[in-house]
Amino acid sequence: MAPFASSLKIGPYAVDPAVVLAPMAGITNVAFRQLCREFGSPTSLYVCEMITARAIVERDSKTMEMITFSEDEHPRSMQLYGVDPTSMREATKIIVGEDRADHIDMNFGCPVPKVTRKGGGAALPYKRQLFRQIVRAAVRAAEPAGVPVTVKFRIGIDDEHLTYLDAGRIAEDEGAQAVALHARTAAQRYSGQADWSAIARLKEAVTSIPVLGNGDIFSAQDALDMVARTGCDGVVVGRGCLGRPWLFGELQAAFRGEAIPPGPALGRVADVLGRHGRLLADHLGEQKGIRDLRKHMAWYLKGFPVGAESRRALAMVSTLSELDDLLAGLDAGAEFPQDAEGPRGRQGSPAKVVLPEGWLDDPEDEMVPAAEDMHSGG
Known part of the structure; x- marks a missing residue:
């Protein structure tokens, strides 16, 4: 390549x-x-x-x-x-x-x-x-x-x-x-x-x-x-x-023109999940950090042969030790699935864009909108 x-x-x-x-x-x-x-x-x-x-x-x-x-x-x-x-x-x-x-x-x-x-x-x-x-x-x-x-x-x-x-x-x-x-x-x-x-x-x-x-x-x-x-x-x-x-x-x-490595087996994904959990715990504290990790579970496990009960438990995990126990129960040898490729995260549907009243009337208008948002993070 x-x-x-x-x-x-x-x-x-x-x-x-x-x-x-x-x-x-x-x-x-x-x-x-x-x-x-x-x-x-x-x-x-x-x-x-x-x-x-x-x-x-x-x-x-x-x-x-x-x-x-x-x-x-x-x-x-x-x-x-x-x-x-x-x-x-x-x-x-x-x-x-x-x-x-x-x-x-x-x-x-x-x-x-x-x-x-x-x-x-x-x-x-x-x-x-x-x-x-x-x-x-x-x-x-x-x-x-x-x-x-x-x-x-x-x-x-x-x-x-x-x-x-x-x-x-x-x-x-x-x-x-x-x-x-x-x-x-x-x-x-x-x-x-x-x-x-x-x-x-x-x-x-x-x-x-x-x-x-x-x-x-x-x-x-x-x-x-x-x-x-x-x-x-x-x-x-x-x-x-x-x-x-x-x-x-x-x-x-x-x-860099090198061979693209194959996707990781489930055991390696579990290692990465554990690492992610610890980084979040260091950043936010264990309780808040592990709660924040929950939303990532479905993305990490997409396409892998993980049962519904294990998925539910991981989506509700609350401590690092519980996370380790649940990850240890996964099939470490399961290969990276083709189903894991493709779109991830939110997709949704097209929708009319919500704009301030009269926003489209004059593209040369320099007036600053009435209020600037204070909400960081999007």
Whole structure:
């Protein structure tokens, strides 16, 4: 297999291989990021959960706890969300002034109603001038400290309101160090197929900074196919690594032209689950950490011959010792199943995007939406 020739740089950081763990609410905390890094390359990017600019400015206690990185995590990559240039500027100043991150990724891709109804996430690039001002505010506030800013967005609000080409050009023009496209509209949410041809078109439109592709990467081969078909400079992986942190090892092998290792047997998956549980317990305390692990169980065990009773018990596990006992009862020799490939996590159905009243009336309107969300994590 020929190696993937990547010269991806995000500001001063060489991203090798050119793989980014997408921020996912309730998933990409410090424990999960560390687990992914243990399988993959320490020089890929692993982005924390979405952080709200206003919550940073107001020193919201939950948000300040969320911006936790392990001592050896470098570069520290934070995703920042906001709808107001002023709060984005002030939040960025705090982040760089207090040395809380080495890289800031701006979120303009979230499709959930509680975000879009306030003009945030995937709704915001439709307001081109406001989008420009927000990107400019973050880039200029981060520049003195040498912290690179990147921008992630979707194809648009829906098929009638596509925004990605303008968003890419504006981000490039305002000094973003890279852009990433989730090749779905907000109306699609996570349903259907990602339109990789849009990534190719964005790559043609944005020529001076890296363009990353996101959407439907569930295997190392999917990543290679995306690069081959779109010419993108790297990939962003979200739902494909749920219950599969070893995907980052497979991606590293694929991008370096090495043989992709076979999927792990159930005994190895049990080891990884145990490791994940301990990392979460270290991060959150045993009770809260093991409770947080429960949502990962179905993803880890997808396709494996695990009985309903064992699945129920693992989904209700409450202590590390109980976790160890349950994992020890699994069939360690069960091979990685073909059923474990393919889509993972939420998919749902397309839906009309919830927007502020009159949002679509004037794409040049610079007015800041009435209220900026305080809820970090997405």
